[in-house]
Amino acid sequence: MFPEHRPRRLRGTAALRRLVSETTVRPRHLILPMFVADGLAEPRPISSMPGVVQHTRDSLRKAAVDAVQAGVGGLMLFGVPRTHDPQGSGATDPEGVLNVALADLRAELGDDTVVMADTCLDEFTDHGHCGVLDAEGRVDNDATLRRYAEMAVAQAEAGAHVLGPSGMMDGQVGTIRQALDQAGHTDVGILAYSAKYASAFYGPFREAVGSQLAGDRKSYQQDPANAREALREIELDLAEGADAIMVKPALSYLDVLADAAELSTVPVAAYQVSGEYAMIEAAVANGWLERERTVVEVLTSLRRAGADMVLTYWAADAARWLG
Numbered sequence: 001m002f003p004e005h006r007p008r009r010l011r012g013t014a015a016l017r018r019l020v021s022e023t024t025v026r027p028r029h030l031i032l033p034m035f036v037a038d039g040l041a042e043p044r045p046i047s048s049m050p051g052v053v054q055h056t057r058d059s060l061r062k063a064a065v066d067a068v069q070a071g072v073g074g075l076m077l078f079g080v081p082r083t084h085d086p087q088g089s090g091a092t093d094p095e096g097v098l099n100v101a102l103a104d105l106r107a108e109l110g111d112d113t114v115v116m117a118d119t120c121l122d123e124f125t126d127h128g129h130c131g132v133l134d135a136e137g138r139v140d141n142d143a144t145l146r147r148y149a150e151m152a153v154a155q156a157e158a159g160a161h162v163l164g165p166s167g168m169m170d171g172q173v174g175t176i177r178q179a180l181d182q183a184g185h186t187d188v189g190i191l192a193y194s195a196k197y198a199s200a201f202y203g204p205f206r207e208a209v210g211s212q213l214a215g216d217r218k219s220y221q222q223d224p225a226n227a228r229e230a231l232r233e234i235e236l237d238l239a240e241g242a243d244a245i246m247v248k249p250a251l252s253y254l255d256v257l258a259d260a261a262e263l264s265t266v267p268v269a270a271y272q273v274s275g276e277y278a279m280i281e282a283a284v285a286n287g288w289l290e291r292e293r294t295v296v297e298v299l300t301s302l303r304r305a306g307a308d309m310v311l312t313y314w315a316a317d318a319a320r321w322l323g
């Protein structure tokens with residue numbers, strides 16, 4: 001027994017624990033992903049994500065104002081169009097659901113929050129891939145970049161403060177940066193989904209956006225077995241002008257997140273994805289986990305591993321819990 005070695009001394013009272021607590025999670029660290037669907041009369045629940053809905057334009061505005069009042073740091077918007085085609089035309093149409101909803105949010109919220117948009121084609125294509133296909137049915141990287149450039153400009157014109165290219169095409173950050181600058185949108189930022197893995201945890205998202213995908217995304221998203229590749233992707237995105245980078249999913253990629261935080265010269269985000277949400281909600285529904293304690297513990301872990309900000313479907317709830 002060595003009486004001088006008593007780490008428990010610092011855990012004895014709530015005041016001591018508060019004094020030595022290293023990691024904070026504040027509402028401003030949290031970004032709420034939201035879905036807006038074309039042609040709905042009322043919000044439609046997403047069964048695999050209890051508590052999350054596809055919004056109408058109206059309910060989106062209200063939920064966004066509530067989230068901002070709760071203190072969230074930003075909103076990330078996904079669009080669910082009524083019709084799909086091979087090019088994902090709805091993504092670049094100024095009257096497309098995502099673009100009109102972005103304009104709604106800016107009209108409602110101005111600069112009170114950071115309005116972000118998912119810059120990716122998968123919600124809009126009839127084959128469900130994140131890009132356009134070549135004659136052999138493979139995702140055509142460079143043809144997709146041309147579509148991303150158009151989509152980025154449409155989203156900037158609609159009023160997005162920050163774009164989130166999530167398709168993992170090579171060169172997407174540089175292409176989007178150049179297109180934005182040429183169109184005069186030098187102030188619009190890029191939150192690059194730099195290290196995005198081909199993950200089973202995106203399962204419930206397919207329902208959330210009514211995805212048409214038949215195959216998988218392994219030819220463009222990363223292999224969960226690889227960590228080094230994430231560092232290469234991050235370096236490229238930084239060189240291409242990313243204003244912030246992201247690791248996705250979050251909870252089973254804490255090592256990648258910690259490496260990213262060490263390497264990055266810009267803020268680092270972690271995306272706690274649909275399956276991570278569903279997993280905890282399912283356990284809560286069974287009475288097996290306590291929602292608030294569990295969610296705050298995971299968010300704290302993501303911050304401890306190095307995330308400056310976290311995209312989470314609990315953002316508004318957690319902002320209220322954390323006050």
Ligand code: PBG
Pocket residue numbers: 118120121122123130166167201202203204205217272273274275
């Ligand atoms: C692609 C995109 C996906 C998610 C965010 N952006 C789906 C995918 O890559 O298959 C998943 C988010 C989640 O699961 O919560 N536009």
